[in-house]
Amino acid sequence: MFCPSCGTNAKEGDLFCTSCGKSFAASQEIELHSFGPWGVNTCFSRPGTFVWMQKNNTKVILTNQRISGLSSFNNSPRFQVNYSDIIAKENFDYRLNLGPWKVLWLKYREAEKIKEVSIMCFGPASSNITTAFEIIQNNSPRI
């Protein structure tokens, strides 16, 4: 578990952050939705013809605080975006190979850098993108 306020790695069961003192009681991280790895592509820009994509190997997890993409090989995070760090977001269709994909594109701040990630789903998995967009919308009132 990570402190939602300062990001410090906290022990499971801690009641407050040992670094910044934030109480965890009122801010428990709750998983709201997850999908993948099958039917999910990710890339670190907007999707495009020459953009290299991770295909069918990212598991996406949405909580009430952030969206994460974990490698399906070793569970290491490919991206981790706190909703409070999102600068811009879009939900759009993209035509690639077999047909239309639904894309969730995020631009966000991470350690003073501006980063991007696109999460794409095809066919029946597309509804995950709509759901993910709504969760982010509902949990980040500033954007």
Ligand SMILES: [Zn+2]
């Ligand atoms: Zn903290």
